[in-house]
Amino acid sequence: MMRATMRILITGAGGQIGSELVTSLRERGYDVHPSDRAPKPDNPALAGVPWHPLDVTDAEAVTRLVGELRPGRIFHLAAVLSARGEQMPQLTYAVNQTGTYNLLEACRLHGVGQLVFTSTIAVFGPGLPDLVADDVPLQPSTMYGVTKVAGELLGQYYARKYGLDFRGVRFPGLISASLPGGGTSDYALFMYVDGVRRGTYDAFCRADTRIPLMYMPDGLRALLELSEAPRARLRRCIYNVAAFSPTAQQIADSVRRVLPDVRIGFVSDPHRQAILDSWPRALDDTCAQEDWGWKATFDLERMTDDLIPRIRGMLARAPDAFSSTVH
Numbered sequence: 001m002m003r004a005t006m007r008i009l010i011t012g013a014g015g016q017i018g019s020e021l022v023t024s025l026r027e028r029g030y031d032v033h034p035s036d037r038a039p040k041p042d043n044p045a046l047a048g049v050p051w052h053p054l055d056v057t058d059a060e061a062v063t064r065l066v067g068e069l070r071p072g073r074i075f076h077l078a079a080v081l082s083a084r085g086e087q088m089p090q091l092t093y094a095v096n097q098t099g100t101y102n103l104l105e106a107c108r109l110h111g112v113g114q115l116v117f118t119s120t121i122a123v124f125g126p127g128l129p130d131l132v133a134d135d136v137p138l139q140p141s142t143m144y145g146v147t148k149v150a151g152e153l154l155g156q157y158y159a160r161k162y163g164l165d166f167r168g169v170r171f172p173g174l175i176s177a178s179l180p181g182g183g184t185s186d187y188a189l190f191m192y193v194d195g196v197r198r199g200t201y202d203a204f205c206r207a208d209t210r211i212p213l214m215y216m217p218d219g220l221r222a223l224l225e226l227s228e229a230p231r232a233r234l235r236r237c238i239y240n241v242a243a244f245s246p247t248a249q250q251i252a253d254s255v256r257r258v259l260p261d262v263r264i265g266f267v268s269d270p271h272r273q274a275i276l277d278s279w280p281r282a283l284d285d286t287c288a289q290e291d292w293g294w295k296a297t298f299d300l301e302r303m304t305d306d307l308i309p310r311i312r313g314m315l316a317r318a319p320d321a322f323s324s325t326v327h
């Protein structure tokens with residue numbers, strides 16, 4: 001079967017999505033080649049898996065690695081997220097914008113069939129309707145959002161001009177029992193992490209803040225299902241995908257349903273609050289549902305029940321797992 005032998009390169013494989021996508025793709029029989037600027041994480045799931053050092057801002061290194069591996073498909077995940085991106089806009093431009101261009105060029109030069117791109121709710125800007133469809137004007141307020149809009153447009157250009165099979169999803173804030181990468185949506189995860197390890201957390205947003213969120217198993221499935229969908233069924237390159245859109249207060253209530261002694265407060269940080277207020281409150285993913293049968297399976301309460309034991313397990317194995325993240 002072709003799928004069983006297809007070679008896949010992943011950029012940013014050490015990040016929040018990549019660390020789990022490697023395993024999902026291997027379970028489906030792909031020949032997976034993770035790459036990252038950071039060294040291979042000390043994770044038993046990666047035993048025996050090759051690991052390619054790669055800085056996506058280095059065009060020559062990107063072209064060389066793609067030329068050596070000749071992957072049939074690339075999952076391009078390497079990116080600096082929104083909160084960290086506002087502290088380092090220049091680095092964010094280099095990684096997200098130049099990095100994406102370097103990957104697209106390498107696809108063109110070496111005839112890579114498909115590039116899967118992870119876009120985001122951060123491509124949208126202020127003044128949105130309550131439910132945001134795919135084709136509203138994109139007016140992002142962060143460098144992260146600006147570079148993701150540009151990535152979407154560049155990929156579509158390569159699709160038209162060079163026939164690259166470019167596809168991607170606009171992810172909600174993703175939640176998982178792993179280290180997030182400096183996102184503005186991280187307040188949601190830290191209600192769980194600090195709830196478990198400290199019994200208390202002050203979120204950096206107002207209680208009525210509402211953005212789209214998704215649990216990682218659904219996020220991984222979205223990437224896999226989109227990448228495996230027949231091209232003829234896809235009417236577009238980039239799709240909104242949605243799961244649930246709770247207020248920050250509703251997340252706190254869900255944590256306290258399972259951990260009743262936890263105290264969660266709200267101390268809004270003006271910079272990150274402004275970013276959150278500029279994002280959609282809910283995403284309309286009708287096109288993804290119609291074209292490739294997308295449907296999320298986890299709602300807030302199912303996620304809470306599944307996530308808390310995983311966070312407990314992770315903190316028991318690695319007590320410092322979340323300590324390097326600003327929150």
Ligand code: SER
Nearest residue numbers: 081082120183184185
């Ligand atoms: N989770 C991302 C962020 O907060 C949104 O795509 O930056």
